[in-house]
Amino acid sequence: MSENKSAQPKVTLHWLNQSRAQRIVWLLEELNLDYDIECHIRNSAMLAPEGSQSLHPLGKFPIVVVGDRVLAESGFIIEYFVDKFGPQLKPSDEDSLLRYKYFLHYAEGSLMPPMLVGIVVENINKASVPFFIKPLINMITGGVETRFLKPNYKTHFDFLEAELSSRPYLAGEEFSGADIMISFQLAAAKRVCGLSKEEYPKLFEYMERCESREACKRAYKKTKEMEAAGTKL
Amino acid sequence: MSENKSAQPKVTLHWLNQSRAQRIVWLLEELNLDYDIECHIRNSAMLAPEGSQSLHPLGKFPIVVVGDRVLAESGFIIEYFVDKFGPQLKPSDEDSLLRYKYFLHYAEGSLMPPMLVGIVVENINKASVPFFIKPLINMITGGVETRFLKPNYKTHFDFLEAELSSRPYLAGEEFSGADIMISFQLAAAKRVCGLSKEEYPKLFEYMERCESREACKRAYKKTKEMEAAGTKL
Structure with a gap:
């Protein structure tokens, strides 16, 4: 025990x-x-x-x-x-500790908001409306997707890919609470934002590294x- | 100095x-x-x-x-x-300190998301579409507003009103960083979510208390x- x-x-x-x-x-x-x-x-x-x-x-x-x-x-x-x-x-060296604290806020504070908008837009697209209205609804929500969602997803995933290219875990050399914190958003990103292994290999290796923990x-x-x-x- | x-x-x-x-x-x-x-x-x-x-x-x-x-x-x-x-x-007693830490996460992690959806819906409502489509768009976004936004706003504002009825500041007896953290969301809530002094008097007194600081x-x-x-x- x-x-x-x-x-x-x-x-x-x-x-x-x-x-x-x-x-x-x-x-x-x-x-x-x-x-x-x-x-x-x-x-x-x-x-x-x-x-x-x-x-x-x-x-x-x-x-x-x-x-x-x-x-x-x-x-x-x-x-x-x-x-x-x-x-x-929780990391002990200052650089890693500050990254740990930053990422505890980042997951919900910055990464989640565009994903939430993506989910809302998806639901509006799925709403039941007369067939001849559908293209107009799609035109409006498609604008949100092209102008807001896609560039935002790219900015975040590029950022995370770069961060995880210089160290194995979000905060530093060791696994920390920040890796648990971001797991919800990354799992959702694969499902709803088209996050792919081909485009973001380091990010996928990182997710596999975390998910392989007992x-x-x-x-x-x-x-x-x-x-x-x-x-x- | x-x-x-x-x-x-x-x-x-x-x-x-x-x-x-x-x-x-x-x-x-x-x-x-x-x-x-x-x-x-x-x-x-x-x-x-x-x-x-x-x-x-x-x-x-x-x-x-x-x-x-x-x-x-x-x-x-x-x-x-x-x-x-x-x-x-930063508060020194444990109860206030935990509330301080909680509210540092709450402002962006819980209070902001429904407000963000509200802003997106507002923008979709304002999108330029043929006049005969407008009612259909409004019907769909109106559903988001009635079923999701209004109940969510009420839950949050009721929660904050109750918290601020038992103490002058978010964390406790003293002003803290958590009060600065939530100020952005509360200012936006007045503008976009119809947060009113009549319904939430303690919350408004609290905002005035914070804003009166030099x-x-x-x-x-x-x-x-x-x-x-x-x-x-």
Whole structure:
């Protein structure tokens, strides 16, 4: 049993399938902490189930209960757990430490916004309208895609490819909490932004390097099982 | 002259009008640091001027150069300066400190995304299309507004109103970097999300409390002058 476990308060992760909560399972596995998971499954409209606002006023996942504290916001949750229980996930040299802190903010603060706009545009494109209107809708949303989304995606992926060409992990030589933080956005980027291995080989090698960690594999297995069980309910 | 000034490296803030850089002027004024401002003015399409990617690969503002470091990402910049030069803007008791860290992530990570979707929808509504198409466009974007935007705004503003009913500042009894961090979103919320004093009196009292600080007034005056000079060029 690790040293962490004897001193730790009770930890409960409220997990929602296909959400940012996935990275917190990975984090807790990396830290080798004892924790319970409360499993929440999206409804047929892909929304979080009713009642999640009783857990935290925003009703967004992940939510983590540590002792009598209720924590929300992925970047903050990662920072909190790394500071309390995971010095091995936080760099010690100043350059890497500053990059670690920068990327904890970057993932949601800069990389996510254009991806979110991309998802909204995709939904507007899919909206049910008379067939003769469709080309006009596509013309408008296509403008957003050409003028805003594609250049933004390219800027971000070029930036990350360059960063990961000079070191193996986001912050530096070692894997850190920042790599867990960005995993949600990168997984989504492959799915919705056309992020490809041919164009961004270093970024793909990096993702494979992170995903090959035992803690990541355990997290993936655990949540696959929960999702399968939950969606059978 | 403050103690900070003798020990500080050279600080240059790259400021863009009508951007998140406004809060960094306020931060630097609060910290009473010596700094230079490089003033960048949006072009007629409201975009940052050409060449901003030579300052930082993402080409987004604020960008701060401290000695030979180039810093980006508002949450990280605030954290960096407060840690190095502004202990007075960081709470010391644990509850307040955790709230400070939470809100540094919350402003861009949770509060901003629905507001960004609101801005995109507004732009789609304004797009120039044949008049007989307009109602259909409005029907689709109206759906986003009713089902997604309005409930999201309400959740966030209710949350903030409740938080600010139990203490004067976001983190606790004292003003902190988190109050500077959220100022950009709250100013935008008044303009684009219909945030009103009648519905959210505590939130408005709080904004007035923050804006009445001398450092905030100095930042506002300084940037008003730059904007006026810049747009006359």
